[in-house]
Amino acid sequence: MNIENYEEVLKQVFDLSGTLQEALVSVNVMLEDGQIQDAVTVTDDIKAALESIDDSLEPVLEELQARNLSNITTELKEQVTKAKVDLAMDNSDKLKEDLKNEIFPKYIVWKEEVDKVLKPYVMQ
Numbered sequence: 001m002n003i004e005n006y007e008e009v010l011k012q013v014f015d016l017s018g019t020l021q022e023a024l025v026s027v028n029v030m031l032e033d034g035q036i037q038d039a040v041t042v043t044d045d046i047k048a049a050l051e052s053i054d055d056s057l058e059p060v061l062e063e064l065q066a067r068n069l070s071n072i073t074t075e076l077k078e079q080v081t082k083a084k085v086d087l088a089m090d091n092s093d094k095l096k097e098d099l100k101n102e103i104f105p106k107y108i109v110w111k112e113e114v115d116k117v118l119k120p121y122v123m124q
Contacts (some may be wrong), residue, residue, distance in 0.1 A: 003121060006060050011122045013053050017114040020049055024107060027083075028099050031092045039095075040087050047080045066117040072110045079103045 023046050030039040054073050061070055086095040
């Protein structure tokens, strides 16, 4: 696949990757405020966004030389799935701990990789 034909998709993925940070912060605030159902909804949205990003990048990962991005995305998706389980079990304290110690740090690594891989194509 020709990357030039895929630049608009890469830009959208890049933009969406930044929006995920806002969503993760929102989940944390919702948990603090006891808005569990809202946190579940946003967590579902985060998982859907990660799936969309993963699916969108799949055709060009090799050309982007971004195999590591795929692995990190999988790890982040697994952590978000675990977060959903914590919410389903009404374990918001565990989720708050996981957000701080696992999900946010993994997001930061993931976002750095997204930036490294996509910036050359979206900042032209």
